[in-house]
Every structure is written in structure tokens, then in C-alpha cells.
Amino acid sequence: MVSRVIPAPDFDLVLFGATGDLAQRKILPGLFHRFAVGQMPPAARIIGVARSKMDATGFRAQLEKSLAAFAPQIAEDRALLERFLASVDYLRVDVMGEDGWKDLARNLRPNVVRAFYLSVSPSLFGVIASKLSSFEASTAESRIVVEKPFGHDLQSARALNADLRQGFKERQIYRIDHYLGKETVQNLMALRFANALWEPLWNATHIDHVQITVAESLGVEGRGEYYDKSGAMRDMVQNHLMQLLCLTAMEPPSKFDPNAVRDEKVKVIEALEPVGPGDIVRGQYRGQNRQGGYHEQAGDPNSRTESFVAMKVGIGNWRWAGTPFYLRTGKKLRGRASEIAVVFRDPPHMIFPKMEHRRGNAMIIRLQPDEGITLRNTIKEPGPGGFRLAEVNLDMTFADALKEKADPQDAYERLIMDVIRGDQTLFMRGDEVEAAWAWADPIIEAWEASNQMPEPYDAGSSGPEDALMLLHKEGRRWREIA
Template sequence: MVARVIPVNPFDLVIFGATGDLARRKILPGLFHRFRVGQMPLESRIIGAARSNMSGDAFRDQVRAALEEFVAADQRPSDDLAAFLERLYYVQVDATGAAGWSELAQLLRPDMIQAFYLSVSPDLFGSIADQLSKRGIATPDTRIVVEKPFGRDLASAKALNADLLRSFDETQIYRIDHYLGKETVQNLMALRFANSLFEPLWNSTHIDHVQITVAEEIGVAGRGGYYDRSGAMRDMVQNHLMQLLCLIAMEPPARFEPNAVRDEKVKVIEALGAVTPDNIVRGQYRDWNGMSGYPEDAGAPDSRTESYVALKLAVANWRWAGTPFYLRTGKRLRTRASEIAVVFRDPPHMIFPPMEGRKGNALIIRLQPDEGITLRTTIKEPGPGGMRLKEVDMDMTFADALGSDLHSQDAYERLIMDVIRGDQTLFMRGDEVEAAWSWADPLIAAWEESPLRPVAYDAGGSGPEESLMLLHRDGRRWRAIGA
């Protein structure tokens, strides 16, 4: 199946921090792929902006090297690569000073869509936004893209929002969370709201519980300094997992329009009940079977920072009363896997003999590594000899069902094209970010005030034993990671 490519209008995209790791690994390869499939018009230009002193040719050589490293050889024909590099420019800009802004202004074309991607530290967001505004570079139609972290608590998130709103309207600000660009995450809305099969069942009458898992095989080595100041709650739960929870639990919006969708997501966060200490597990991986532990990887022997969090949450509204949401995320687990499991209630009266090991109906939405959807159903086992039941999976792996080209698209390239279109549906609004921090702050504050350390779990395992009890005491079980 070939994806239908809908070109966007010509644009000038300025990438601040264009020589950084995110630009090299994700942003520029994503733009190259969009160019190669014909979605990026030939008139469009990409302007790198950074403090490094280099020529345009040197920047293009650096981008060429990045594409050769992060784009497969069969996906970067030499003609396409050369044509893409011709659309690249570079300006040396001092984000906090005066140098380079006049040169940047001269490069930009007022008749084109203008977007500014701030792939820089959040402490530079305000100064760059101020410079774009006071120097007359930004227009009323300018789009500005900012990367997480959107603060480290409610106070800093509010300060960041205020910095941006001094120069830009909320309709111009695109707070990017790459999880929302994943094909399966976007399919959550299509699955629920475009199919009469599921939406009538999407409530506590029919759904027993929901599990959201984001497991990572890697540890924190190489980014221990950042991670030890953040931890799993700030790094993953408050943003990525919260977004997945919102999409699963939200009410149907009146229309598929950015603010209508985001209004419903905010309502979910505001409906989250208080989380008691017995419904939270914090863990930190320890060395095991030749793998290093968190203190070693983070360079912090006495660290009390969590590398694993599991929570039991309740959404206090009519739709979800009595249906718990279990969230977990962790580093150095047995494999890399992200999924949402919607587990349905058993029939009110089972007329067949009990089936050993029965797990029940479930809708499994896989985000990575193999994006797809699985529906677990119960059928009769083939053959004579009575009514023996068997559970089978009805599987749709996107790479198989929709073609490998769709599967290979990265979340960043989808989201950047949405920026150019002016579509904010998959981007977080300021009040949404602040609502998430309002929920997370009391939990983090309680941990920081507590003398208790996170419980230890073996590197390469499934997380702390205590997280298993979070479900066991409710008569439930976590799905095996990577099942």
C-alpha cells in the first residue's frame, strides 16, 4: 500500500541548535525523507542557526555526514541528497546577544510560511522568542516549535509559558512531544472515534482496567547528569505517559479540531484523583548479570532518583468510575517495548467450562518496536471432543498491513509537517502542560522530602517486585514486557 503524500506550502524553517544531536539524529533526517517523497516543495528552505562559526558549505557537509549516518543507504539516492543539500543555509546566531539576527532576517522570505524550531536548552526559549519578536523577524503567522522538557515543575513551566507568550500567541506555539507523532498513537483517535465497534464499549461497564507500559532496555549512561536531576516521573510520566492516558480516557471531542481535542485532554488530567503512597512504586536498577547499576551509570553513588515508576490512577468521572489505570515506565528493563493494553471485563455469566490460564479479551496497542494493534479473543479450539476454549490474537502489524514505507516514517517528520500546515492537534497547549505539572508536583515533592530510597530491581529484569503487587492485590497481573 502506498501512502498518499499531500504536499505542504513552501516554507522557511529555521532550526536553532542545528548542529546539535537532536537535529542530526531526528529533525534533519525527517526533513530529508519528507523532501524525498515529494511533500516538501522545492521552493522550501532549511536554515541552520547555531553559535558555531562555520560556512554554509561546512554546514551542508555536516548535514551530509548526519544523513549518511542516520538514513539507510537505499533511502538516500545521491541525486535526492544533492537536491536536499541545495536547500540548506546556515547563519551563526548568538541566542542571547545581537550577533547574527540581521543576517537571519535578510535570509527569510516574508511571503513564505516561517517556522522556528528551538532545538536548544529551555533556558534559551525566552531569549530567542524575544529576539524574533523585537527585531521584527516574526510575523503573525510565524510558528515556533519548542522541545521538552517544558519545565521541571509547575513554577518553571509557568515561567516558560510566560516567556513564550510575551512574544507569541498560543496559536503560534507548538510544544512537541514525539510520542504523539507515532502512527499508533494517532490511530488511537481513529480507532475510538471512527469505529462504532469500540466506542460503545469504551467505559467502566465493559473495561476492567487499562495498562500503559513504556519500557526501555538502555540505562542512563551518557546522560546521567541530566537524568539524575529529573528521574522517571519528570522524564516520562508527566509528559509521554500522561499523553497516552489522555488519548485513551478522553471524551469524544465535538469535532476533530486542535482546541476541541486538547480541551478534552485537559479534562482528563483535571479528573485524576489523588495518588496515595500505597499506589506508587519507585525503583532504581542495580547491577546484575554483568550489567552496571544506576549509581554507576549516573555517577551518583548515593542517588535517590527513580529510574522506574509504577502507579495506579483513577479518572474521577462517569465514564471511568471503577476502572483503574496502571502506568509503568523504567530504564534497563528486559526489552524495549511501549504498549497500551485495554483489558475488558469477563462476560457476566460464563456458560462454558473454565479455561486454564484464561486472560480474557484485550485490545493491545503497540507503540514500539513493531507498531500495530492486537485484539485478543476467545474461540473454540479446533477438533472434536467437546467445547474447549482457546485464546487467539487477531493481529494487525502496520508494516505488514499498510506497507513498509508507512512503518518507516519517524514521528518527527509527521509533526514537523503538521507545524508547516498550522495544525496543532498533536501538540500540547500551555494549560495542558501546567495541568500535568499540577498533578505531578505533589508526588515529586513528597519523594524529595522522604528519606526512603527507591526499591532496587535487577538490571535486565521486569522491574521491582513491589510493582507486581500493585496489580496482584487487585487480582490482576501486568502483561509481560515485550509479550
């Protein structure tokens, strides 16, 4: 099965923060890949914007080094590389001042899609949005793309949304979360809503519980100062894990339309029940001999910031009443894995002898490192010697199942092309962001008021012992982190 690449409409993409790490490591290499497969129209342009004192030639030289490092296979094609670099320009703009804005507005073409990607600090979102409007660089059909964090709490999220709306309407704002660009996340919607097999079972009657895990093997090396002001709850739960929960739990939208999908996601967030202190575990990794622990890497020996969170979440609606969702994320864990495990209830009456250690039916939706879907089933163990049961997996690993598919895409490049096409389905709406903060804020405020230290856990482990008990006390078990 070979995919058919559909070219995007002609566009000018203006990338603020073009010399930064994310732009050089992810965004620009992703655009180069889209160019290589023919999805970028020949006349499309990428305009890098930053405050660095360089010209277009210097920026292209810097970009060439980045492409050699982060897109090495296609960068070996010299002719292709030179054609891509020819589509790239650079402008020095003083975001906080006046210099460069008129040049930017003059350089943009009429009658093409204008997209402004803000790979900069959120504190600059409002300034840039306002100046794009006042210098007439943006139009009523332009799009603006912003990276997380979308605020630090509900109040700051509301202020950030107000800043963006200084020059753009909600239909023009694209809040990007790269988790939603993953193939498996989108396949979750296809699996649920395109197959008559699963939707009748997708409810509390048939599902015992759901586990959502985002585990990282790395610590906060190099990001300690930022992370210590955020923590796992703000950095991961309020956005990434919340999005995975919404897509797993949402009702079928009336149609596959951006607002219809996002309406259902908001309903899930609004139905989340308050989480009590007995249903949350916070953790902080420690190293050995005072080396490599969170305190050393964050630079604050008294920090109470959590690097691990596990919690039990209830959804107060007809579909999910009585079925808990367990969320877990952390740094310096045993392995790197992101997955959704939907664990089904046992049959109401088991006619076979009890099987020791039987885990039952489960659907495992893997986001990383190996994107795919596994369905755990119970079968008769082959061979003589009596009727014995065994558990086997039906495994669809996308790299194997779709090995003839010609166009694997990184999450960023898929989402950027959605921006160009004007498809907001996989982007968060302003009210969705605010609803997520409205749920998360009381949890964070309760932690801060308690002044308690997170529970320590060893780097390279599965997390704090109390996180295991969160499930064990109810007769359930976390899936092992590889």
C-alpha cells in the same frame, strides 16, 4: 493501498541548535525524507542556526555525513542528496548577544510559512522568542516549536509558557512530544471515534482496567547527569505516559479540531485523582558487582532518583469511575516496549467450563517496536475431544497490513509537517502542560519529603517486586515485558 503525498505550503524553517545531536540524528534526516517523497516544495528552505564557527559549505558537509548515517538508503541517491543540500543554509547567531540576528531576519522570505524550531536548552526559549520578535524575524503567522522538558515543575512550566508568550501567541506555539507523532497513537483516535463498534464499550461498565507501559532496555548511559535531576516521573510519566492516558480516556471531541481535542485532554488531567503512597512504586536498577548499575552510570552513589515508576491512577468522572489505569515506565528492563493494554471485563455469566489461565478479552495497542493493534479473543479450540476454549489474537501489524503503503513516516517528520500546515492537534497546549504538572508535583514532593530510597531491581528484570504486587493484590497481572 498507496498513500498520496500532499505537498506542504512553501516555508522557511529555521533550526536553532542545528549542529546538535537531535537535529543531526532526527530532525534533518526526517526533513530529507519529506523532501525525497515530494512533500517539501521546491523553493522551501532550511536554515541551520548555531554558534559554531562555520559557513554554509561546512554545515552542508557535516549534514551530508549525518544523512549517510541516519538516512542511508535515500542518501545513496546523489542527485537527490545534492538537491536537498542546496535547500539548506547556515547562519551563525549569538543567541545571548546581538550578532547574527539581523542577518537572520534579512534572510527570511516574505509570504511563506516561517517556522522556528528550538532544538536547544529550555533556558534559551524565552531569549530566542523575545529576540525573534524584537529583530522582526517573526510575524503574526510564524510558528515556534519547542522540545521537552516543558519545565521541571508547575512553577517553571508557568515561567516557560510566559517566556514563549513574549513573542508568540498560544496558537503559534508547538510543544512537540514525539510519542504523539507515532502512527498507532493517531490510530487510537481513529479506532475510538470512527468505529461504532468500540465507543459503546469504552467505559467502566465494560473495561476492567488499562495498562500503559513504556519500557526501555537501555540505562542512563551518557545521560546520567541530566537524568539524575529528572527521574522517570518527570522524564516520562508527566509527559509521554500522560499523553497516552489522555488519548485513551478522553471524551469524544465535538469535531476533529486542535482545540476541541486538547480541551478533552485537559478535562482528563483535571479529573485525575490524587495518588496515595500505597499506589506508587519507585525503583532504581542495580548492576552486578557494582558495575553497570544506576549509581555508577549517574555518578552519584547516594542518588535517590527513580529509574522506574509504576502507579495506579483513578479518573474521577462518569466514564471511568471504578476502572483503574496502571502506568509503568522504567530503564534497564527486560525488553523495549511501549503499549496500551485495554483489558475488558469478563461476561456477566460464563456458560463454559472455567479455563485455566484465561486472561479474557483485551485490546493491545503497540507503539514500539512493532506498531500495530492486537485484539485477544476466546474461541473454541479446533479438533475433537470435547469443547475446549483457547485464546487467539486478531493482529493488525501496520507493517504487514499496510505493506503497500508507500510513505512510512518517522514521528518527528510527521509532526514537523503538521507545524508547517498549522495543525496543532498533536501538540500540547500551555494549560495542558500546567495541568499535568499540577497533578505530578504533589507526588514528587511527597517522595522528596519521605527521603526514602527507591526499591532496587536487577537490570534486565521486569522491575521491582512491589510493582508486581500493585496489580496482584487486586487479582490482576501486568502484561509481560518481552
